[in-house]
Amino acid sequence: MDILVIAATEMEILPFLRLPGQRRRGIDVLVTGVGMVATAFALGQRLATARYDLLLNVGIAGSFDRSITMGEVVNVYEDTFAELGAEDGEHFIDIETLALARGTFLGTASIDAPILERLRKCKGITVNSIHGNEATITDVVNRLNPQTESMEGAAVFYAAQYSGIPVAQVRAISNYVERRNKAGWQIPLAVKNLNRWLIDFIDAHRG
């Protein structure tokens, strides 16, 4: 199985990148840069010249859901471009209601693997700006009821959908989505747990 692991930054998958090459055999890694545009561009370029059986987007993420513990690794099965649409005074009209494009995409990998199945399944949104304002957080929760937030997930699902390649998104929670509180972020814990999961997953699927 040819797998492409996609991460926004090297920092998020450094423990995986430090594995001996032999253990990473058959697995390609793409570090895209942060955000939807960088991700779509890098992934589009890669998929123009290489074939994969599975795209696996990994990274850290924020959580709206306080029942998810800091550092928990989750399976984001659905992801929405939360800012894609139009403002109409106080209201927001999403891109699907405008009938201009699809705004929500699904993880499509039918991986019969307990290692993926045992993760909590979460509904995610993808944003250009990390939420850090109580009013806009309330608005997006009321509108989309998301559990997680990243800056790339929906772009990876989009590229996978239009390339016809199965895709999964696995993220570890580094912070709660709240008024900006950088001191509360636990990036090292999230990166450690994410990479433990990734290494177990790859060991189970290499070959």
Ligand SMILES: O=C(O)c1cccc(C(=O)CC[C@H]2O[C@@H](n3cnc4c(=O)[nH]cnc43)[C@H](O)[C@@H]2O)c1
């Ligand atoms: O906000 C900062 O000051 C900051 C400083 C260092 C690193 C970062 C990040 O790595 C965040 C961007 C990165 O992580 C994902 N992520 C993590 N938490 C969230 C979130 O609450 N909302 C959206 N994205 C988040 C994201 O996918 C980026 O790739 C930030």
